[in-house]
Amino acid sequence: MHGSQDAAADRRSPLALKLAAFVRLKAEELAQLERLQRRCRRFDAGAELLHETEVGAKAFILEEGWAVSYKSLADGGRQVVDFQIPGDFLGLRSLLLRMSDHSVAAVTEIVACEIDAAELQNALATAPRLGMALLWAVSRDEAMVVEHLVGIGRRAPLARAAHFFVELHQRLQLAQLATATSYACPLNQYLLADALGLTAIHLNRTLRRLRERGLMTLKAGTVTIHDVAGLTALAEFESGYLDQAPPSV
């Protein structure tokens, strides 16, 4: 019995692990959650899962790999809204708003489980605490977007980049995908530039400055932080919005 419980815990999805930071889910609720993650599919790197202005779009739960959500402009410009790592939702808003307001693409090869509005509504009606958990996850995502907005609107490029890499580091550590000083980061400089509201050229120079100051290095898809305290200080990073604490519900 104890052995089988351990086995079940091992099989827990990244999403369940993430939600565990907010609400201590009961077995029944966990089962509901896993039931949402049956229809898993694999997507190639670069594949577009969702396109802005699409109506009646699906949403996904990301199990493996990295994804990116972004909006495109008429002049060819692109703004990356956020990157998603295992345990994150992809395109959840397009289930509720009738038209997808953004695009989602796979950065690396990914595995993601499709969910539709009916399933979601059903799960919420059956397990109301799951609804709270979902509201929490959405709120946390929004808090990250808000922090991103502050960075682009009011932080200088160097601090902005620092903040971005520190946030990513924290998120990956929570998902057990980073060590204390480094993590794999499959984002190229075009993606990073579109996330940080800079040109790729200027981002490159910004990265160089971070390197020259002995704070961090991005090389061959790996971020190495040489001075965690220094980088965090430069970023004025306040981790409160990530809400990483023991469950409160």
Next chain:
Amino acid sequence: MHGSQDAAADRRSPLALKLAAFVRLKAEELAQLERLQRRCRRFDAGAELLHETEVGAKAFILEEGWAVSYKSLADGGRQVVDFQIPGDFLGLRSLLLRMSDHSVAAVTEIVACEIDAAELQNALATAPRLGMALLWAVSRDEAMVVEHLVGIGRRAPLARAAHFFVELHQRLQLAQLATATSYACPLNQYLLADALGLTAIHLNRTLRRLRERGLMTLKAGTVTIHDVAGLTALAEFESGYLDQAPPSV
């Protein structure tokens, strides 16, 4: 009977009117919603309802007047995340995340109803469709923040300002607080500048350019749009994310 129904409809809160765009709420659900809006208070212009890093903060539903949510930086900078008008939530995220990630202040004198986490959880458990409606409202708010992010990250100041005023126009029209070409706008140029990621000086010049192009004028707290089509075109405004359609649930 018919008369009393009309009277009830007249008393409907701005929030109920807004949610009606998404879900056709039943009488029982409407009653739950109104029950959330009992503890109403008045706040002076400039009063701070919520401060960032505050723990266990309350949330509010705005009934009358304008509010602003923002984050402050160490260097004295401030980024306005969004402005709220009647029917909008204030600080809803601080109910779910354990620490408020942003501040909220009254722009004009306002009336707002306090809600706490227990009430919310209770209402959600009793009326699950209200949970969907809430998720919709939060998603719509997030979509607005995302659009804001795109504006600051990738739009030129002129288009950014145009987009801002068009979005506000649409929101106010939905709340029946605007005519086809004008609306009252109690935001001064410091607030606007902090919202648009510009200095007040540069915002002033941007407003002048909008005026000189015959697109719109902001004077004495009133926005007058001289050329709706032109302003919308300059802004590359796509209204999809506001999700203003007949109810789907």
Next chain:
DNA sequence: CGGCACGTTGAGTGGAATCAAGAAGTGTGG
């Protein structure tokens, strides 16, 4: 070997921030 994606560097320009100051409107008290 050539083609392509990605990264790096240099030189020049334009536009937003900064610094400085004044005008216009609003409220208060003598």
Next chain:
DNA sequence: CCACACTTCTTGATTCCACTCAACGTGCCG
């Protein structure tokens, strides 16, 4: 009624940073 303070708005001059354009390096893969 006017003097005064205060907020908000407006304009000019200057500086600096991020964008643009252009080019080259580097590694990978067919």
